[in-house]
Structures are given as C-alpha cells and as structure tokens.
Amino acid sequence: MSIISIPRCAVVVGGGGALGQEISQQLKAEGIATISLERSSLEASLDISELKVVIEKLNPSAIVNCIAITGLDKCFLDPIRAFEVNGIFAIKLACISKILKVPVLQFSTDNVFSCDVKGVLYRETDDPKPATVYGMSKLLGEACKIRTNAPFYVVRLPLLFGPSNRNQIIHRFIKQIIKGIDIRVSSDVFSTPVYTPDVADFTVKWVKGKIQIGSVTHLTSGQLTTLHDLVVSISDKIACNGKGMVLAASSSEFSSVEAKPLHGGLASELIPTIDLESAITRYGEWIESNLKEIINE
Ligand SMILES: NC(=O)c1ccc[n+]([C@@H]2O[C@H](COP(=O)([O-])OP(=O)(O)OC[C@H]3O[C@@H](n4cnc5c(N)ncnc54)[C@H](OP(=O)(O)O)[C@@H]3O)[C@@H](O)[C@H]2O)c1
Known part of the structure; x- marks a missing residue:
C-alpha cells in the first residue's frame, strides 16, 4: 500500500477580502504553497466537525483567518x-488549531477597546472594553478563554489602507479626489494606520517562522x-x-446607526512599529x- 503525502501549505480563509487578497498574493509571490479560500469554498457558518474535515484535508502548516464582517453598521444591524x-x-x-496543532493567525481590531479617550494608544496589556457590536464580536473572536495551549495568535490592527482595500473608506476618498x-x-476620527501590503509582509514572515509574536500582538504605525x-x-x-480638495469635517456630519468610536489607535510593546x-x-x-483603472472602477 502506498501512502500519498499531501504537501503542506498556508491556508488563507477569507481570501477574497481586502486583506486576504493581499496576503494570498504575497505568500504566493514568496514561493509559499498557498490555498486561498473565498466564501464560495468556505462559509463561516460551517459546523465545526465539517470545518475540521475541510481543514484536515488541506493539511495546512498555518492558517490565516481574514474572514470578517467589518462594517460597524452591518454588525449593528x-x-x-x-x-x-x-x-x-x-x-x-481556535479549537481546530488546538486539536490539529496548526498555528492560526487571527486578525482583530483596535475597536475591541473603548476608543473614547483622546490621545490614548492602546497596548497589548490594556483591558478591552468594546463600545460597538463590531468590537464585541471581534473580541469574542479573540477566543481568549480557549486559547490556552492552542497555537492561536491574535493580531490587532488599526485602520488599513492600500491597493486591495478598494471598497473601503480611504480608497473611496482617493477615487473621488482624483x-x-x-x-x-472627519478630522475628529483618529487611528494609527497601517498599509495593507505591510500587514501581508508581516504575515509572510509569520508563516515562514521569521517573527516572534505574543498570543495578542498589535501591528501598528504607532x-x-x-x-x-x-x-x-x-x-x-x-x-x-x-484633484478635488480635502476639507475637514466633523464625524457628526455623517450618519451612522451606532455611535462611531473616534479615538482608535494602537501601540505595541512586542514588535516594532511600521513606518x-x-x-x-x-x-x-x-x-x-x-x-x-481607479477612475474607471
Ligand atoms: N479594513 C480595515 O480597516 C481593518 C481594520 C482593523 C482590523 N481589520 C480586520 O482585518 C481582517 C480583514 O478585514 P478586511 O478589511 O479584509 O475585510 P473585508 O475586505 O470585508 O473581507 C472580509 C472577508 O470575509 C468574508 N466573509 C464575510 N462573511 C463571511 C462568511 N459568512 N463566510 C465566509 N466568508 C465571509 C468576505 O466575503 P464576501 O466578500 O463574500 O462578503 C470577505 O472576503 C478582519 O479580521 C478585520 O476585522 C480590518
């Protein structure tokens, strides 16, 4: 009897999203065998035993989770x-990571903090206190209680911008300007933004085992x-x-179904900031x- 060995690969779930696309592309460009799963191949509501079967078949050496519902209003509604x-x-x-001993990188957000004090940069050791449904749901996804002994790593991110963030706020503004x-x-909404390709670069290093991170790490420009x-x-x-002009406005000018957290921003005690x-x-x-191409989108 011959045993067929399936080569190991990095699996990106949510590979069709802004961050998932960029990460999948950079992993492949680095020559890392990568399977990028979009929603049509992996739906988040899948039963855990079915999910385990899907993942086991892929025999991943690492899993990067980019699946999320990111809009504040979408989550509230x-x-x-x-x-x-x-x-x-x-x-x-996280459970599957523990059973299969496969490391998982889970992205989270500065919205797990209250984001209500001007000038504060939240550190990994600060206590989360989300003020929105999005923040609460992402905090649940940090899976703190069951993380013990599972190789499940949470990386919290601030506002992202970049070529793949096409449907998101910064790109929409740029498109109008040009x-x-x-x-x-808004000139009263704060963050410590990070360029999405830099998050992908960080992820490639993590998959290659070239970066040491904690169970919760902040990736930020600071x-x-x-x-x-x-x-x-x-x-x-x-x-x-x-070019169009960029005029300063108050966030209260823009309607939202839930109060927007104004004072986001992350600092890290574990890894260097990104320029x-x-x-x-x-x-x-x-x-x-x-x-x-951007004008014609
Ligand atoms: N973008 C930011 O500024 C920012 C800031 C801080 C943290 N983050 C975090 O970064 C991560 C990636 O965010 P992103 O900006 O890449 O978001 P995104 O562009 O909205 O991508 C999210 C992906 O999740 C997929 N998805 C949603 N519901 C699903 C479901 N039920 N089953 C399977 N797939 C589903 C979406 O598929 P469809 O396209 O088919 O809906 C999409 O591909 C998230 O964890 C987010 O919380 C993002």
Missing part, C-alpha cells in the same frame, strides 16, 4: 451574523493621525491635474501608476 462570523467562527478555528470631486473627511490628515497626506503624494510615511509614499506611487 445584524448582530447575530456578526457574532457568528467574527466570533464563533474564530473560536471554531476624479476632481471635493470631499469632506502614529496617531486623523482620517482627514491621512487623506491629505496621500493626496499630496499624487501628482495629477484637477507610515514610507507607506503613504508607496500608496501614492501605486495610485499614480493606476490612475485610469
């Missing part, structure tokens, strides 16, 4: 779905900036005629070389 996808699914993965439309952007200032800095890097200025320059260069 359908909390059961938010807790199922952001919370329970991650707990199922179309010559003036925009109003540079507190407002949404308005970030968009202005990106716009300044784009050389094109007839924001260089990220903005790289993003500006990417925008300039993809202007036509």
Whole structure:
C-alpha cells in the first residue's frame, strides 16, 4: 500500500477580502504553497466537525483567518451574523488549531477597546472594553478563554489602507479626489494606520517562522493621525491635474446607526512599529501608476 503525502501549505480563509487578497498574493509571490479560500469554498457558518474535515484535508502548516464582517453598521444591524462570523467562527478555528496543532493567525481590531479617550494608544496589556457590536464580536473572536495551549495568535490592527482595500473608506476618498470631486473627511476620527501590503509582509514572515509574536500582538504605525490628515497626506503624494480638495469635517456630519468610536489607535510593546510615511509614499506611487483603472472602477 502506498501512502500519498499531501504537501503542506498556508491556508488563507477569507481570501477574497481586502486583506486576504493581499496576503494570498504575497505568500504566493514568496514561493509559499498557498490555498486561498473565498466564501464560495468556505462559509463561516460551517459546523465545526465539517470545518475540521475541510481543514484536515488541506493539511495546512498555518492558517490565516481574514474572514470578517467589518462594517460597524452591518454588525449593528445584524448582530447575530456578526457574532457568528467574527466570533464563533474564530473560536471554531481556535479549537481546530488546538486539536490539529496548526498555528492560526487571527486578525482583530483596535475597536475591541473603548476608543473614547483622546490621545490614548492602546497596548497589548490594556483591558478591552468594546463600545460597538463590531468590537464585541471581534473580541469574542479573540477566543481568549480557549486559547490556552492552542497555537492561536491574535493580531490587532488599526485602520488599513492600500491597493486591495478598494471598497473601503480611504480608497473611496482617493477615487473621488482624483476624479476632481471635493470631499469632506472627519478630522475628529483618529487611528494609527497601517498599509495593507505591510500587514501581508508581516504575515509572510509569520508563516515562514521569521517573527516572534505574543498570543495578542498589535501591528501598528504607532502614529496617531486623523482620517482627514491621512487623506491629505496621500493626496499630496499624487501628482495629477484637477484633484478635488480635502476639507475637514466633523464625524457628526455623517450618519451612522451606532455611535462611531473616534479615538482608535494602537501601540505595541512586542514588535516594532511600521513606518507610515514610507507607506503613504508607496500608496501614492501605486495610485499614480493606476490612475485610469481607479477612475474607471
Ligand atoms: N479594513 C480595515 O480597516 C481593518 C481594520 C482593523 C482590523 N481589520 C480586520 O482585518 C481582517 C480583514 O478585514 P478586511 O478589511 O479584509 O475585510 P473585508 O475586505 O470585508 O473581507 C472580509 C472577508 O470575509 C468574508 N466573509 C464575510 N462573511 C463571511 C462568511 N459568512 N463566510 C465566509 N466568508 C465571509 C468576505 O466575503 P464576501 O466578500 O463574500 O462578503 C470577505 O472576503 C478582519 O479580521 C478585520 O476585522 C480590518
């Protein structure tokens, strides 16, 4: 009888999302065997025993979970779905990680903190206290209680921007600016933004075992900036005629079904911060070389 050995690979779940796409692409570019699963191949509501069978068959050396419902309003309006996808699914993965001894990288958010004190950067040792349904569901997904002895690593992220974040806030603003439309952007919403390709670079290092992280780690630029200032800095890097203006606004001008957390931002006691200025320059260069495509999206 011959035994067929399945080569090990990195498995990215939520591979069709903004972060999942970028991570899958960088893993493959690094020559790492990667299976990227979109929602059509893996639905978060899958029963845990079925999920275990799916994962066992893939024989992964590492699992990266990019599945999430990220919109604050979406989570508020359908909390059961938010807790199922952001919370329970991650707990199922943590259980499987423990049984199969496969490390899992679980992305979380600064929204697990209250984000209500100006100027505060939250550290890994600070106590979470989410103020939104999104934050609560992501905190459940950190699977703290069952993490003992499971190789389940939580990486909390601040606001993300980058080429793959096409349906998200920063890209939507940039698209309007280069179309010559003036925009109003909140100057009272803070974060310590990170460029999505830098999160992917970090993930590649983690998959390769080249980076040591804690059970909870903050990946951050550590540079507190407002949404308005970030968009202005990106716009300044784009050389094109007839750009729209970026005007400062109050977040109260924009309607939302749940009060938005204004004072996000992360610091890390475990890993170095990521340079924001260089990220903005790289993003500006990417925008300039993809202007036509972005305008026609
Ligand atoms: N983007 C940010 O600024 C930011 C900031 C902090 C933390 N994070 C964290 O980073 C991670 C990735 O976020 P992202 O920006 O990549 O979000 P995203 O673009 O919305 O991607 C989420 C992915 O999850 C999939 N998904 C949603 N519900 C599902 C379900 N029931 N079954 C299977 N797949 C499902 C989506 O599939 P469909 O496309 O088919 O819906 C999508 O591919 C999340 O953990 C998020 O909390 C993001």
